Amino acid sequence: MDTFPERIARAILLAVGVSALLVLLALPPADGTAMPVLLHYQFLIALLAAALFGAVFFRAIRPVAVATGLLSQAGFVGIALATPGFSAMSAFYLNLAGMAALLFAGVLLLQAARQQARWDGRIPRRWEA
Numbered sequence: 001m002d003t004f005p006e007r008i009a010r011a012i013l014l015a016v017g018v019s020a021l022l023v024l025l026a027l028p029p030a031d032g033t034a035m036p037v038l039l040h041y042q043f044l045i046a047l048l049a050a051a052l053f054g055a056v057f058f059r060a061i062r063p064v065a066v067a068t069g070l071l072s073q074a075g076f077v078g079i080a081l082a083t084p085g086f087s088a089m090s091a092f093y094l095n096l097a098g099m100a101a102l103l104f105a106g107v108l109l110l111q112a113a114r115q116q117a118r119w120d121g122r123i124p125r126r127w128e129a
Contacts, residue, residue, distance in 0.1 A: 005108040006108070008108055009105040009108040010055075012104060016052055017049045017056070021049050022094055023095060052069060066109065067106075069098065069102045070099060070106070076092075080095075
């Protein structure tokens with residue numbers, strides 16, 4: 001069932017996927033020693049964006065994509081807050097906004113799942129009942 005909260009959640013997932021790609025543009029260039037770490041982080045952001053774009057179309061991966069996105073962005077925000085002199089504030093704010101949007105999308109998806117379960121009714125324990 002394609003409900004209104006689910007449509008809003010899909011739009012949010014698309015927007016957070018785009019903001020994840022914008023984070024790639026907001027990151028500072030890497031120097032010699034941090035290059036492998038930054039390239040690895042950029043690869044993970046690209047995978048996260050692909051998962052969020054896929055979650056727009058595939059219902060089964062939506063909870064996993066939301067949870068992964070929250071975990072990834074919360075990790076970045078935590079590390080950025082713990083690092084003195086962090087310079088990529090636009091990436092920090094994009095991740096913070098992405099976390100808030102993913103939390104809202106998760107709530108909407110839970111609401112849509114409850115609505116679907118209420119619509120389907122209770123499944124009997126035995127099929128012959």
